[in-house]
Amino acid sequence: MKGYAALILAAGKGTRMRSRLCKVLHTVAGRPMLAYVTDAVRSAGLSRIVVVVGHQADEVKRVLQEDEIDFVLQEPQLGTGHAVAAAHDVMEGFSGDVLILCGDVPLIEPATIDAFIRYHELHTSRLTVLTTCPQDPTGYGRIIRSEGGLIARIVEEKDARDEEKAVGEINTGIYLVDSNLLYDLLERITPNNAQREYYLTDIVREAAKESIPVQGYVLEDAAQMVGVNTRAELAYVSSRIWKTRREDLMRSGVTLLEPASVYIDRQVTVGEDTVVHPLVTLSGDTQIGRDCIIESVVTIRDSRIGNNVSILQGSRLDRVVVEDGASIGPMAHLRPETTIGRDARIGNFVEIKKTVVGDGTKAAHLTYLGDSVIGDNVNIGCGTITCNYDGKKKHPTFIGNQCFIGSDVQLVAPVEVGSGSIIGAGSTITRDVPPNSLAVSRTKQRNYPLRHGQEPKITDEDREP
Numbered sequence: 416m417k418g419y420a421a422l423i424l425a426a427g428k429g430t431r432m433r434s435r436l437c438k439v440l441h442t443v444a445g446r447p448m449l450a451y452v453t454d455a456v457r458s459a460g461l462s463r464i465v466v467v468v469g470h471q472a473d474e475v476k477r478v479l480q481e482d483e484i485d486f487v488l489q490e491p492q493l494g495t496g497h498a499v500a501a502a503h504d505v506m507e508g509f510s511g512d513v514l515i516l517c518g519d520v521p522l523i524e525p526a527t528i529d530a531f532i533r534y535h536e537l538h539t540s541r542l543t544v545l546t547t548c549p550q551d552p553t554g555y556g557r558i559i560r561s562e563g564g565l566i567a568r569i570v571e572e573k574d575a576r577d578e579e580k581a582v583g584e585i586n587t588g589i590y591l592v593d594s595n596l597l598y599d600l601l602e603r604i605t606p607n608n609a610q611r612e613y614y615l616t617d618i619v620r621e622a623a624k625e626s627i628p629v630q631g632y633v634l635e636d637a638a639q640m641v642g643v644n645t646r647a648e649l650a651y652v653s654s655r656i657w658k659t660r661r662e663d664l665m666r667s668g669v670t671l672l673e674p675a676s677v678y679i680d681r682q683v684t685v686g687e688d689t690v691v692h693p694l695v696t697l698s699g700d701t702q703i704g705r706d707c708i709i710e711s712v713v714t715i716r717d718s719r720i721g722n723n724v725s726i727l728q729g730s731r732l733d734r735v736v737v738e739d740g741a742s743i744g745p746m747a748h749l750r751p752e753t754t755i756g757r758d759a760r761i762g763n764f765v766e767i768k769k770t771v772v773g774d775g776t777k778a779a780h781l782t783y784l785g786d787s788v789i790g791d792n793v794n795i796g797c798g799t800i801t802c803n804y805d806g807k808k809k810h811p812t813f814i815g816n817q818c819f820i821g822s823d824v825q826l827v828a829p830v831e832v833g834s835g836s837i838i839g840a841g842s843t844i845t846r847d848v849p850p851n852s853l854a855v856s857r858t859k860q861r862n863y864p865l866r867h868g869q870e871p872k873i874t875d876e877d878r879e880p
């Protein structure tokens with residue numbers, strides 16, 4: 416194989432998105448649009464990757480965070496031709512062919528890049544354009560072929576006459592071009608068009624003028640080549656990715672009760688025989704084991720869920736780890752840096768943040784646990800609260816193994832409850848509890864007889880707090 420380098424154009428603002436965020440950073444099924452393009456290029460075996468950045472350049476670089484990517488700044492942004500010209504210095508000394516792509520085609524597959532390169536080589540072409548024929552070509556540049564079938568020029572929608580707009584074959588914005596030829600041709604283009612921009616597409620006309628044959632490789636699957644320019648197209652490409660992911664997972668043994676209502680990002684993995692109910696969102700870097708049940712209206716992000724775990728209705732999990740056999744919810748909220756041990760049970764209306772819950776521990780109802788470390792086989796009674804915040808700082812709570820925390824207990828942090836201890840219901844614990852102790856802190860109960868028509872007799876002593 417010849418030497419290939421990829422040049423990805425990602426400097427534009429994306430005016431049609433009507434957004435303060437530059438277009439290529441908008442997320443498609445949970446991942447920035449541009450990352451799909453760099454992934455596809457790398458999977459196709461190209462290791463030299465140059466990305467042209469402009470709008471929010473630092474942010475784009477930060478998101479890609481890749482050592483092997485070279486970045487070039489295009490400032491100001493005067494069109495796609497100008498963007499490629501901006502990379503001239505970085506490409507200096509590279510004598511192979513350049514694969515040019517736009518950062519706004521996230522559905523592109525590595526196999527398509529492969530096939531495109533093979534076609535280019537087969538025709539010993541110096542300039543090849545990847546084209547397709549979508550159902551609706553509106554908005555794209557149209558491919559104008561000469562009588563011999565080669566590409567004569569590309570005309571942008573805004574510059575097209577009616578008979579040109581009637582052409583169904585469009586420019587996908589993906590090209591393979593001999594690097595020396597590319598920079599020769601770029602010198603000749605001018606911003607003499609409706610948008611006053613340097614159009615990269617004009618290199619085709621310039622090549623044709625020199626009788627350099629311009630090949631067109633037509634891709635059957637037009638849906639892969641959707642260029643995202645609007646929010647509607649953004650929604651469309653996300654839905655395609657979710658659909659593909661669902662189909663892959665079902666093929667690999669995952670049950671989706673109502674597939675169309677489930678959103679699973681591309682990098683999420685789900686094990687065999689896990690059952691996913693309707694209206695579930697699994698996003699980011701999430702791994703779910705086998706034999707799990709994920710009930711409806713559950714959201715899980717950047718989390719690792721073991722095998723045989725039940726996540727019951729209405730729960731939300733964000734950056735957590737849940738070990739095998741645990742049960743979460745319904746309506747539980749697990750916040751970042753939380754680990755739930757094996758066979759633990761977290762019930763309804765329980766919120767847990769930055770806390771390690773030991774194996775077999777139960778917090779079955781109405782509880783807040785924050786900044787805590789809780790041992791194994793602990794029972795956290797209904798209404799327990801770790802009072803972790805004093806208005807200025809957060810403080811930790813430690814609970815040893817085999818403790819029994821009664822209902823409606825407040826643990827005022829920092830505080831430690833030693834292993835094997837019991838806290839009486841309704842206690843406010845402000846001091847450490849040694850191991851194997853019973854701690855109770857509440858007023859003594861008195862019962863007063865009620866006689867019809869008489870006030871109960873409460874002594875002054877009884878009124879003391």
Ligand code: UD1
Pocket residue numbers: 424425426427428439467469489491492493494495496497498517518519554555556557569571585586587588613614615616641642643644
């Ligand atoms: C472009 C093509 C069009 C093609 C379509 C395919 C041109 C003139 N037109 O149009 O023929 O059908 O893509 O999707 O090339 N960019 C820069 N710097 C700039 C301008 C743009 O880096 O100065 C980047 C953008 O960030 C984007 C890409 O180039 O990733 C394409 O720009 P966009 O404005 O989306 O071009 P289209 O109008 O879609």
Ligand code: MG
Pocket residue numbers: 517519642643644
């Ligand atoms: Mg575009």
